[in-house]
Amino acid sequence: MEIIIFKDSASASLYAANEITNLISGRPDAVLGLATGGTPVPIYEELARKYQRQELDFSKVTTFNLDEYWGLSPIHPASYHYFMNQHLFSRVNLDPARIHIPNGLAMDASQECLQYERQIAEAGGIDLQILGIGGEGHVGFNEPSSSLSSRTRIKTLISRTREDNKRFFKEDEEVPFHVLTMGVGTIMDAKSILLLAFGKGKAEAIARTVEGPVSARIPASILQMHPKTKILLDEEAASCLELRDYYQYVYENKTKADRISQDK
Numbered sequence: 001m002e003i004i005i006f007k008d009s010a011s012a013s014l015y016a017a018n019e020i021t022n023l024i025s026g027r028p029d030a031v032l033g034l035a036t037g038g039t040p041v042p043i044y045e046e047l048a049r050k051y052q053r054q055e056l057d058f059s060k061v062t063t064f065n066l067d068e069y070w071g072l073s074p075i076h077p078a079s080y081h082y083f084m085n086q087h088l089f090s091r092v093n094l095d096p097a098r099i100h101i102p103n104g105l106a107m108d109a110s111q112e113c114l115q116y117e118r119q120i121a122e123a124g125g126i127d128l129q130i131l132g133i134g135g136e137g138h139v140g141f142n143e144p145s146s147s148l149s150s151r152t153r154i155k156t157l158i159s160r161t162r163e164d165n166k167r168f169f170k171e172d173e174e175v176p177f178h179v180l181t182m183g184v185g186t187i188m189d190a191k192s193i194l195l196l197a198f199g200k201g202k203a204e205a206i207a208r209t210v211e212g213p214v215s216a217r218i219p220a221s222i223l224q225m226h227p228k229t230k231i232l233l234d235e236e237a238a239s240c241l242e243l244r245d246y247y248q249y250v251y252e253n254k255t256k257a258d259r260i261s262q263d264k
């Protein structure tokens with residue numbers, strides 16, 4: 001894992017948007033794994049800006065979202081279909097046939113999840129997966145105790161996640177109890193991963209992800225076993241890391257070494 005601590009969330013988001021841009025520039029038919037929630041919104045803003053400035057072409061890009069609420073229609077304003085349309089899909093030239101989000105209205109959830117796994121495999125796997133993290137260490141909606149080798153399936157949200165996500169629903173609406181989510185194993189198959197976390201509320205989950213034991217108690221901790229994962233943090237999210245100064249030192253010296261090799 002590479003831990004990069006930025007002065008603020010805007011710089012971290014810009015870094016992530018640049019990583020995506022570099023990937024698509026080198027490989028126009030790249031496969032992206034996308035997340036919803038508050039964390040990735042500035043990344044999508046920047047990607048839309050780059051598209052408007054004609055710096056990016058999404059026409060051959062394929063996308064797979066991590067998850068969707070079970071029982072919500074794609075036109076429900078709190079659905080992840082709606083979210084993605086609003087923040088990215090309606091703003092860039094993605095081909096609708098290449099966009100994938102689990103269908104929260106599928107009659108047969110297990111068939112839908114099997115088909116989702118098949119579609120990811122047929123696309124050649126995910127090149128770059130964007131992740132946020134839950135306060136209890138979930139990635140996707142793989143809540144504590146999720147099997148670390150799980151595949152896309154239906155899951156029950158813990159109360160804290162339903163509470164955290166209330167802000168996306170109207171006051172008189174209930175946050176669904178169930179979701180369809182890529183599994184931890186599905187996420188681990190991505191060729192590279194960027195996990196972003198901002199704010200004090202994520203600090204403990206980040207410390208346990210990065211420095212705690214690998215455990216289903218904190219599903220994100222399995223990322224310690226992934227060969228190409230970057231953890232992009234602001235100062236607050238990094239505040240509980242014991243080896244914070246070491247990560248900073250490694251990054252500074254790595255970038256120095258990169259600069260020297262680029263100069264040669």
Ligand code: F6R
Nearest residue numbers: 035036037038039132133134140
């Ligand atoms: C979203 C997802 C979740 C969120 C996480 C953080 O598709 O799978 O794991 O990334 O709950 O949410 P925010 O960014 O709202 O703090």
